[in-house]
Amino acid sequence: MGCFNALFTIILPRFALLVGWYNNPTAWNALYGSQLLFGLGWLAIPWTTLIYGFVAPNGMSLVNWIFVLLAFLLDIGTYGLGFFGGRKQYSSYRGT
Numbered sequence: 001m002g003c004f005n006a007l008f009t010i011i012l013p014r015f016a017l018l019v020g021w022y023n024n025p026t027a028w029n030a031l032y033g034s035q036l037l038f039g040l041g042w043l044a045i046p047w048t049t050l051i052y053g054f055v056a057p058n059g060m061s062l063v064n065w066i067f068v069l070l071a072f073l074l075d076i077g078t079y080g081l082g083f084f085g086g087r088k089q090y091s092s093y094r095g096t
Contacts, residue, residue, distance in 0.1 A: 009047075009074070009078040010078070013046035013047045013049075013050045014042060014046050016050055017038075017041075017042050017046060017049060017050050017053070018042075020050075020053065021038070027057075028053060031052075031053060031056055031057070032049075032053075044075075045071075045072065045075040046075065047071040047072070047074045047075045047078075048068060048071045048072045048075050050071070051067050051068055051070075051071035052068050052071075055067055055068065
C-alpha cells in the first residue's frame, strides 16, 4: 500500500507536470508568469499546480476553483499522511 501511495501522491503529478512542460514550455511559463513559480509549485504543491494548469486556460469558474481547492487539500493531505504514516519511526513521538 505504501508503494502505491508514493507513486500516486509524489511521483505521478510531478511526472505529468514535467511531461506537460516538456511538450509546451511556453504555455506553462505564460500561465504561471515565470519558471520560478512553476518550479516552486512543482516542488511544494504538485497536484494544485497540475490541476490549475489544466483548468485555467478555459477560465476560472466556480467549478474550476473547487477542483483547485480539492487538489490543494490533496497536497496538504499528502504531507499530513506522511507524518502520521511514519509516526512510530520518529524517536520523539511517544503515542501508541
